[in-house]
Amino acid sequence: LTSAIGGGRIAHVDVAQQRRIAKNEALARDANEVIDEAHSSGEKRLLGVFLCECGDPRCDRVVEITPGDYERVRSNPRRFIVQAGHEEPQVETVVEVHDGYVVVEKQGEAGRAAEAENPRD
Numbered sequence: 816l817t818s819a820i821g822g823g824r825i826a827h828v829d830v831a832q833q834r835r836i837a838k839n840e841a842l843a844r845d846a847n848e849v850i851d852e853a854h855s856s857g858e859k860r861l862l863g864v865f866l867c868e869c870g871d872p873r874c875d876r877v878v879e880i881t882p883g884d885y886e887r888v889r890s891n892p893r894r895f896i897v898q899a900g901h902e903e904p905q906v907e908t909v910v911e912v913h914d915g916y917v918v919v920e921k922q923g924e925a926g927r928a929a930e931a932e933n934p935r936d
């Protein structure tokens with residue numbers, strides 16, 4: 816499996832762990848899809864409360880972001896919103912830093928898993 820990750824940069828990370836992290840994030844993302852639909856029926860510029868999409872199953876933090884911004888992030892299936900400090904440098908790269916949250920992009924196996932779990936496929 817390690818050889819299938821490609822790139823080599825994160826080949827040392829346990830694939831099962833990456834999949835577990837991706838699974839947790841996919842669950843948060845599924846919940847946020849429902850939240851997004853609720854917010855989208857209202858004013859898109861108002862801040863909505865979304866769940867942190869980090870890989871920690873015990874995480875109960877939220878991220879305040881407008882539905883418009885959430886849509887923009889979610890247009891890339893490898894990108895997730897997480898509270899600042901909740902990023903997992905082993906499997907993802909911070910691509911945007913905002914007030915109170917960051918946008919991360921999945922790499923390697925975690926990225927592929929995120930795409931496979933994309934509820935918008």
Ligand SMILES: [Zn+2]
Pocket residue numbers: 867868869870871874875876897898901
């Ligand atoms: Zn979190």
